[in-house]
Amino acid sequence: MTQKQIKGLNLKELMEVCEKQDIPTFRAKQIYQWMYRHHIDDIMQMNNIPLALRNYIKDNYILNTLDIENIQESEYENTKKILFKTHDHKLIESVSMIDKNLHTVCISSQVGCSVDCQFCATGMMGFKRNLTCGEIIDQIIHISNLRDEAITNIVYMGMGEPFLNYNEVMKSADILHDHNGMNLGRNRITISTSGILPKIKQFIDEKRGYKLAISLNATDDNTRTKIIPINKKWNINMIIEELEKYPTDKKNMIMLEYVLLKGINDSKEDAEKLSYYGNLLKCKINVIPFNDIGNEYKRPNAEIINKFIEILHKNQKHYQTLVRWSKGIDIDAACGQLSTKTS
Template sequence: MKNKTNLVGLTLAECEAFAEKIGEKKYRGRQLYKWIYVKKTAFFDEMTDLPALLRDKLAETARIGFLEIADVDDRSLSGSVKYLFKLPDNFFIESVYIPDVSRKTLCISSQVGCALNCRFCATAKLGLKRHLSTGEIVDQVLTIMRMRDEEISNIVFMGMGEPFANYENVIKAATLLSDDNGLAIGARRIVISTAGIADKIIRYADEGHKFRLAISLNSPFQEQRSQLMPISRRWDVNNVLAAVKYYAKKSRKIPTLEYVLLDGLNDTKEHATALKKIVKSMPCKVNLIPYNPTGDNFSRPGAAQVNQFAQWLLPLNAGLSVRWSKGDDSNAACGQLAGKKQEWVR
C-alpha cells in the first residue's frame, strides 16, 4: 500500500496529472475526481464509466484514502457522535459529528496531538506526534459521509491540533472541501480556529481566503492568557488582536473570538469588562464555551454564572453565542478519546 498514490487530497489538476502519469488521457483524472469527491466512492470497481482495464490499473497504482475506523462513540444524548480513526502509523485522531436543526457539522483534526500545550485541553496531553496530510484531513469528512450516508453541511477545524501550525495542508484541505466541482461545502460554512498564531493570521488575511476565522482568546489579560495558553508568550494578546483587526479590515469579514469559560478563573466581571472593551474595538463575534471537563484542575461554571457573564457582555453589535458542549456525557472534549487509545499503543 505504501507505494500507491493516495487520490484523496489531490486537487482536480493533480488528478489530471496523475491520469497522465499512468499513461491515460487527462479527462480520466476529471472522472476520478468526480467519483472521489462528488460520488464519494471508495472503490475503483464502482467507477462504472471507466474501462475495466483502467480500473485494474488504478487498483495496482492508487488507493482512495486509508483511514480506519477504530471506534465510534454515539452514547451522547445530544446526537453528537465521536469517530476515532487509526492511521497507518498506529496513531489515532478523532472527528466529531454534531447535528443541529439546520446543519450537520463535522469537527475535524489537523494534527496528531498538538504542541501548543493549552492547559485546559485533552489533546495537549498527547504532545505533537505529527501533522496530518491534506488527504488525512479530507478523508475524515469523506469517510464519515459514507458511513452516515448523509451530507455534511459545515466543517470546523477545532479538533485535534492547531490548524495554522499545519497551514499549507489545512488550507489545501479547506479549498478541496469547498470546491464547487467536488464536495462543494460552502467556504462560509468552513471555520478555521486558531489559538492565535499572529503571523499566520496576517498571511491568511493577505491570501484572501473565504473560510471563516475564529480565534481562541480565553482571557483578555496577557499574564493569565500566557498561563492558560503558552503560545501567548510567543504572540501576546496585543499581537494577536492586532492581527485579528488586520484580518477583519482586509477581508471585511467578521472573525469570532472564542472564549472557554473556566469556573472562577476567567468568568469574573473584570474579565467581561476587559473582553467587552476588546470587542468594541473591532468587528467580531463572541462565542462563549463553558468548559468541558477533561479530568484536570479546571471546572465548568454553572449555568447561572455563564448567563451572568453573557449579560455583562451585552449589548454586542456583531453577536454573542453560548456553545454548550454537545456530548459531555461521552468524552466530548477534543483529544479525550484519542488520548485514551494512544495510551493503549504506547
C-alpha cells in the same frame, strides 16, 4: 511498491498523474468527482474510468486513508464521536453533530498537538504528526457515508492546531469548497487557531475567505500565557492588531472563542475587556463553559456564567454573543475533550 495516497490530491495533481501515464487529463476530473463528490472508496466502482487506469491506481495508490475503529453515540443528542485509525496505526477523532437542519462535523488536523493549551485533552497527548490532506478529507467522507443527513458545516476544531499544518489544511478546505468537490460555501468552513500569528497573516493576505475562529480564552497576557503558552511569543495585542485587518462582513465574521474557566478568566473585568475586543473587531464572541477533562480546571457555576454573559449583552454594539453549551459531553466529544490514548 510503496503506495501513495490518491485521496488528497487536487485536480491539478490528478492531471499530472494522468499526463505521466499518457492518459487524457479529463479522466482526472472524473476521478476527482468520484472521490470528493460521490465519496466512492473503492476504485473499481468508478465505472466510467477505463479498467486499465483503475488497475493502475489500485496498484499504485491507497484510496482509503482511514479505518473506523469505534463509534460512540450520545444518549442525549444526535452526536457521534468517531475514532479513526491511520495506516501507520495512529488514532484520531472526529465529531458529527446534527441539530435540526444543521449537520456540523468537527475534524482533526493533526495527531495530538504541540500547542499545549492547559485546558485541552488533546494538548495533554503531545504531538505525533500532521495529518495529510487525504486523511483530513477522509474523516468527512466516512462521516458522510455513515449518516443520512448531508453535511452542512465543517469546523477544523478537533485534534491539532490547523495553522501548524497550514498547507494540508488549506488544500483540504479548497477541495471541500470546490464545486467539483464537496461544493460547500466558504462560510460553511471554519478554521480555528490558538493564535499562530504568521499563519493568521498568511491566511488574511491570501484572502482565503473561510471563517476564522481564534481561541482567545483570556483578556490579559499573564492569564493567557498561563493557559496557552504560545501567547508568550504572539500576545493578545499582536493578534488583535492582525485581526483588525480581517475584511469582516455579516456572512464572514471572525469568531472569538472564549472557554470560560472558573476563577481564571471569568471575572467582570474579563467580560468588560472581552466586550471591548468584540466591539473593536465587529465579530462573534463564542463563550464555551469549560468541559471537564479531569484536571485542575473547572467550569464556573451558573451564576458566574450568567453574569459574564449579561455583561457581554449589555456592552454589545458591534458584536454578537453566542454561548456554546457543548454537545456530546457524555461521550467526551465536546470542545477540548478529544484525546486518544493508544496512538
